Amino acid sequence: MVSQYGFKFAIHLITNHFGKIVAKVCETLFRKGPLSLGEIIRSTELTPEQVKNSLLVLVQHNCVQAYVPADQCTIAFPPLFSNFFMFAIEIILFSVNVVRGEDGSMATVEYLALFDNIIHRLRFPKFLEIAKHQLDDECEKVLDGLLRDGRLTLKQMVERAVQGKENPGAIEAVVRESFHKLLKAHYIERCPAPEPVVSTLIKAESAPRKRGSKMAKKFEAPETIEQRVLEAAVPGEAIRFAVTAYTLGNADREAKSDDSSMVNDGDNSGKFIVILCESLIYVTKFYCTHISSMILIFLHFFTWIQGGIANEGSILWRANFEEFIRHLRHKLLVENERKRLDDGAATILSAILDVTKTVEKKVKIEKSAPLSLDSIFTEVTKTEHGRTMTIDRVRASLVQLGCPQRNFDDSYSIDLKSIVEMARNEEVESIVLKRFGSDAYRIFRLLSKSNCFLETDKIAESALVDKKETPRLLYKLWKDNYLYMEKLVVTAAKQSRFMLWKVNKPLLWEYVLDEMYHAALNLSLRLAFEQEKDEDLLHVPADKLVPADKSSEANALQKRYRRLRDVLFLMGSSLMKLDDALMLFHDF
Amino acid sequence: MNKQKLERLASNSDNMNDAERIVYNVIHSKQNMGIWMADIKRETTLPKSMIKKSIKMLQTKGEIKEVVNIKNKSKKHYMAAGFEPADEITGGSWYSEGKLDQEYIFSLRQVCLNYVSRNVVANRDGILEFINQGGYFSGTTTQEIDQILGNLVLDDKIIEVKSTGYGDYEKFPVGRICYRCKSKGGVNNGEGKIGAMASIPCGVCPRINLCSPDSFISPQTCELYQKWLDF
Numbered sequence: 001m002v003s004q005y006g007f008k009f010a011i012h013l014i015t016n017h018f019g020k021i022v023a024k025v026c027e028t029l030f031r032k033g034p035l036s037l038g039e040i041i042r043s044t045e046l047t048p049e050q051v052k053n054s055l056l057v058l059v060q061h062n063c064v065q066a067y068v069p070a071d072q073c074t075i076a077f078p079p080l081f082s083n084f085f086m087f088a089i090e091i092i093l094f095s096v097n098v099v100r101g102e103d104g105s106m107a108t109v110e111y112l113a114l115f116d117n118i119i120h121r122l123r124f125p126k127f128l129e130i131a132k133h134q135l136d137d138e139c140e141k142v143l144d145g146l147l148r149d150g151r152l153t154l155k156q157m158v159e160r161a162v163q164g165k166e167n168p169g170a171i172e173a174v175v176r177e178s179f180h181k182l183l184k185a186h187y188i189e190r191c192p193a194p195e196p197v198v199s200t201l202i203k204a205e206s207a208p209r210k211r212g213s214k215m216a217k218k219f220e221a222p223e224t225i226e227q228r229v230l231e232a233a234v235p236g237e238a239i240r241f242a243v244t245a246y247t248l249g250n251a252d253r254e255a256k257s258d259d260s261s262m263v264n265d266g267d268n269s270g271k272f273i274v275i276l277c278e279s280l281i282y283v284t285k286f287y288c289t290h291i292s293s294m295i296l297i298f299l300h301f302f303t304w305i306q307g308g309i310a311n312e313g314s315i316l317w318r319a320n321f322e323e324f325i326r327h328l329r330h331k332l333l334v335e336n337e338r339k340r341l342d343d344g345a346a347t348i349l350s351a352i353l354d355v356t357k358t359v360e361k362k363v364k365i366e367k368s369a370p371l372s373l374d375s376i377f378t379e380v381t382k383t384e385h386g387r388t389m390t391i392d393r394v395r396a397s398l399v400q401l402g403c404p405q406r407n408f409d410d411s412y413s414i415d416l417k418s419i420v421e422m423a424r425n426e427e428v429e430s431i432v433l434k435r436f437g438s439d440a441y442r443i444f445r446l447l448s449k450s451n452c453f454l455e456t457d458k459i460a461e462s463a464l465v466d467k468k469e470t471p472r473l474l475y476k477l478w479k480d481n482y483l484y485m486e487k488l489v490v491t492a493a494k495q496s497r498f499m500l501w502k503v504n505k506p507l508l509w510e511y512v513l514d515e516m517y518h519a520a521l522n523l524s525l526r527l528a529f530e531q532e533k534d535e536d537l538l539h540v541p542a543d544k545l546v547p548a549d550k551s552s553e554a555n556a557l558q559k560r561y562r563r564l565r566d567v568l569f570l571m572g573s574s575l576m577k578l579d580d581a582l583m584l585f586h587d588f
Numbered sequence: 589m590n591k592q593k594l595e596r597l598a599s600n601s602d603n604m605n606d607a608e609r610i611v612y613n614v615i616h617s618k619q620n621m622g623i624w625m626a627d628i629k630r631e632t633t634l635p636k637s638m639i640k641k642s643i644k645m646l647q648t649k650g651e652i653k654e655v656v657n658i659k660n661k662s663k664k665h666y667m668a669a670g671f672e673p674a675d676e677i678t679g680g681s682w683y684s685e686g687k688l689d690q691e692y693i694f695s696l697r698q699v700c701l702n703y704v705s706r707n708v709v710a711n712r713d714g715i716l717e718f719i720n721q722g723g724y725f726s727g728t729t730t731q732e733i734d735q736i737l738g739n740l741v742l743d744d745k746i747i748e749v750k751s752t753g754y755g756d757y758e759k760f761p762v763g764r765i766c767y768r769c770k771s772k773g774g775v776n777n778g779e780g781k782i783g784a785m786a787s788i789p790c791g792v793c794p795r796i797n798l799c800s801p802d803s804f805i806s807p808q809t810c811e812l813y814q815k816w817l818d819f
Contacts, residue, residue: 339781427783427784428783429783430781430782430785430786434782438743441743442739446742449742462735462738462742464688464735467658467659515790516784518790518796519791522790522799522807525807525808526808529808530817563819566819574784581783581784581785
């Protein structure tokens with residue numbers, strides 16, 4: 001569930017990047033949930049042309065995903081892969097914008113705004129920095145093109161790079177190499193299926209719970225529509241990061257490549273069987289009786305077969321935000337442990353995360369994948385800082401990292417969730433200290449650490465805060481939603497009333513996240529305001545800002561320019577730092 | 589004061605009239621918790637003027653005393669002369685005349701913090717021994733030191749750790765609770781890291797809930813931003 005200011009900030013980003021009309025369509029989708037084209041037109045009161053163009057822009061830039069609700073139709077769009085021919089078919093359907101259901105009724109395509117992908121647009125500079133440092137400058141340039149244009153084929157990437165340049169052959173080779181590096185690192189992926197069929201019904205409990213069962217069922221939040229749509233749209237792991245062996249003019253290169261993520265001849269037949277099985281399961285699951293759907297399935301296979309010949313110009317690629325967020329999460333975990341413990345512990349954690357990241361099914365894993373001590377030691381000694389460590393040192397650091405006991409199979413798992421929680425606690429405590437003062441800070445930390453209800457006097461005693469002052473501070477924290485309060489009335493000889501206080505972390509973190517979105521929006525608005533105020537300075541030639549004469553007018557201009565430069569730098573860097581906190585509370 | 593003496597005082601009613609005796613007995617029965625005027629009235633059912641007069645006389649005779657109740661300083665609280673007020677009334681050892689002795693607490697905290705910083709790692713017993721060697725803080729109890737150390741942990745100046753028996757911890761048995769400074773710079777250096785939200789004006793603003801681009805309080809007109817950007 002996204003907060004009020006989360007939506008406002010996302011709309012602000014869309015407005016800045018694509019304009020007000022596109023933002024209006026996006027805002028409508030946020031306010032009203034997934035809608036069909038007709039519903040969007042009615043709600044926004046824009047022309048059909050404006051809405052269609054806006055949706056095309058938003059889909060192109062991965063901010064909106066189209067899908068077909070399964071309960072409306074029985075047509076299968078197996079998410080085999082996205083390519084130009086499927087895209088063209090979807091454009092035709094898009095224009096008509098309906099598919100026929102089993103009973104002949106019109107089942108419409110709906111559009112879902114993707115909040116996370118919109119907010120990721122703020123962190124494109126960070127993604128580019130990762131590509132530059134982990135890979136090289138050329139990879140950064142290829143990634144930059146993908147981020148700017150949303151989705152591109154390999155052919156388009158090459159055309160973009162060679163445009164207006166001499167020696168296009170050499171540039172093309174560099175682009176292809178960079179592409180493969182990015183693909184191997186999973187920083188780019190195939191675009192998702194254009195309109196997957198998704199069930200929108202909430203699943204009922206499959207089996208009745210046994211009466212008197214001692215095993216309490218762990219509560220799991222039901223999957224949201226967004227999660228289901230994305231899961232249905234994302235290509236299977238076998239093809240998500242795969243390039244076929246028959247790219248135009250580069251069969252030799254592909255065959256010789258030692259890139260393990262690429263499909264070579266030997267893997268092709270295996271992958272064909274996987275895709276065939278996936279499709280058969282999908283088709284039988286969504287039993288289709290219409291010729292139109294059969295044609296579409298034929299076309300899927302047809303395009304897969306011919307895709308190897310021309311896929312370079314047909315397979316669309318985009319940046320894989322998930323991998324970048326995973327990288328940033330690992331970075332935060334390692335740096336936090338470095339500050340809390342030492343460089344040794346950070347090196348060990350970094351080695352564990354590097355070796356286990358390929359088996360991570362999602363970003364927000366609670367524990368690292370189990371590894372034996374020998375495996376951990378082997379990985380650690382491969383690193384520059386870990387080369388001199390002994391196995392006892394590694395074992396001692398694992399204890400410090402909160403992993404004192406091995407699992408039943410003698411493996412070690414690090415509790416990553418607790419490291420994230422500690423970081424969140426520190427961020428919130430920092431706000432409390434700055435906003436409410438040191439006494440309130442002590443009170444808040446006492447309640448946060450105890451994680452239970454405490455009575456007012458007990459709080460005053462433990463935090464060594466004046467007993468008269470304590471209720472006032474508690475009330476202030478409660479009024480600003482940092483504390484949860486309950487009243488207890490005890491009737492004995494005399495009726496007594498007690499106030500009990502607690503930090504409700506899940507609720508508090510949601511509230512703090514909303515405040516952070518609000519702050520990010522304010523920062524962006526103020527940044528724009530400052531730029532607008534001194535807009536004339538941005539157009540002044542550089543030589544006029546460092547004039548030969550030292551007249552007061554020239555000095556004033558220089559002073560204004562220096563101020564603007566410092567202001568923009570301060571606000572820009574503050575926004576990036578705040579974005580780290582947004583990821584901490586939302587993505588990690 | 590011993591039990592027999594207290595009992596003697598309780599029965600020593602030769603110099604009291606009937607009303608004074610009744611009031612005194614009620615006050616004495618509350619021992620070190622004391623009682624205030626309204627409760628005396630409720631328990632004795634005497635008229636208010638008679639109670640006031642009796643209290644005045646008993647105070648003059650030295651039989652009762654007035655004490656400050658930390659929970660309600662405005663209400664007059666009375667106690668038999670032989671009793672010392674309980675911690676619930678005074679607030680405890682950190683309170684003096686109904687007020688938290690901030691200066692005393694701050695000084696004791698600094699002494700403990702300096703000791704931990706100098707020794708890198710310290711435990712409670714070592715700190716207590718150092719403080720009680722003599723001087724202003726001698727007589728500090730174990731409970732009081734625990735409270736001070738707990739306070740320093742809450743202020744994030746020191747962290748509580750368990751001894752591993754190795755390195756800095758070799759003086760302490762494995763598993764013993766110890767304390768070390770939070771920042772590597774020790775007491776004076778290494779101020780706590782300020783969070784991302786706390787380092788911008790919105791993070792400290794008490795009016796953020798009222799702030800929006802179209803309202804009176806907006807990012808464009810914000811005074812906190814103005815100060816922050818005033819290079």
